[in-house]
Amino acid sequence: MSEARDVETAWRWLLERRPHTRGAHEDALVPIAEAAYRHPMLARLYPFPTRGTLRFLRTPSPWHDADDLPIVGYAGPPYTVYAGSYASIVGTASNADEAVTLIVAHLPDDVVS
Structure with a gap:
């Protein structure tokens, strides 16, 4: 499975559903990925779909911060948004745009600024 080396490429491959990349075959990922990219x-942030979730990373590989930012399960709706490392559920959303609002509301201050 190929991984993009930069944020822009990762988003482009994800949204284009480039073959042999993470999430390319996951129809349920499309609405949340499109909403997040908007x-x-x-x-x-670097989008990283894995195990039925879309994670957001501060940097491309190596992923030392993989559990730092909110995570969204994309099998929805409803969408479940978790705090980093699944510490807790921060909420559920009835659509992808509401899920993005929850994600953004729970980003650390150093990401928001």
């Missing part, structure tokens, strides 16, 4: 704060 939000400027999330579009700056």
Whole structure:
């Protein structure tokens, strides 16, 4: 499975559903990925679909911060948003845009600024 080396490429491959990349065959990922990309704060982060979730990373590989930022399960709706490392459920959303709002509301201050 190929991984993009930068944020812009990762988003492009994810949204284009580039073959042999993470999430390319996951129809349920499309609405949440599109909604997340429309939000400027999330579009700056590296999208990392894995195990039925979309994670947001501060940087491309190596992923030392994989459990730092909110995680969203994309099998919805409803969508479940978790705090980093699944510490808790921060909420559920009835659509992808509401899920993005929850994600952004729970980003650490150093990501928001």
